[in-house]
Amino acid sequence: DGTLTVGISDFAQEQLGELVFLEVPEVGRDVMAAEPCAVVESVKAASDVYSPIAGTVTAVNAELASAPELINQDPYGGGWMLRMKPVDPRAADALLSASDYEAVLQAE
Numbered sequence: 461d462g463t464l465t466v467g468i469s470d471f472a473q474e475q476l477g478e479l480v481f482l483e484v485p486e487v488g489r490d491v492m493a494a495e496p497c498a499v500v501e502s503v504k505a506a507s508d509v510y511s512p513i514a515g516t517v518t519a520v521n522a523e524l525a526s527a528p529e530l531i532n533q534d535p536y537g538g539g540w541m542l543r544m545k546p547v548d549p550r551a552a553d554a555l556l557s558a559s560d561y562e563a564v565l566q567a568e
Contacts, residue, residue: 462549463518467540468500468509468531469558471565476502479528484520484542491515498541513551515544
């Protein structure tokens with residue numbers, strides 16, 4: 461249906477350390493590309509999560525409210541943060557996959 465799942469990368473969760481709190485937007489909120497759309501708080505620091513594209517939030521992972529550590533345990537599965545319907549579905553074509561992102565990190 462064109463809905464995208466948004467979260468943080470395995471690398472990001474590793475850098476943040478143990479996550480203890482998550483704040484996500486309300487369903488129905490419109491977000492712009494590169495706009496802060498969530499906040500993750502770890503034992504180290506709080507960090508903004510930026511929307512990869514413009515769209516409308518269609519769902520949030522309510523399970524993370526009581527178990528933010530799911531992001532650390534499974535960032536690409538049960539640790540998803542929100543789902544969104546993009547304004548322009550083609551905008552997702554410019555995003556890196558998890559494996560492409562890993563390759564960029566390895567090259568640095």
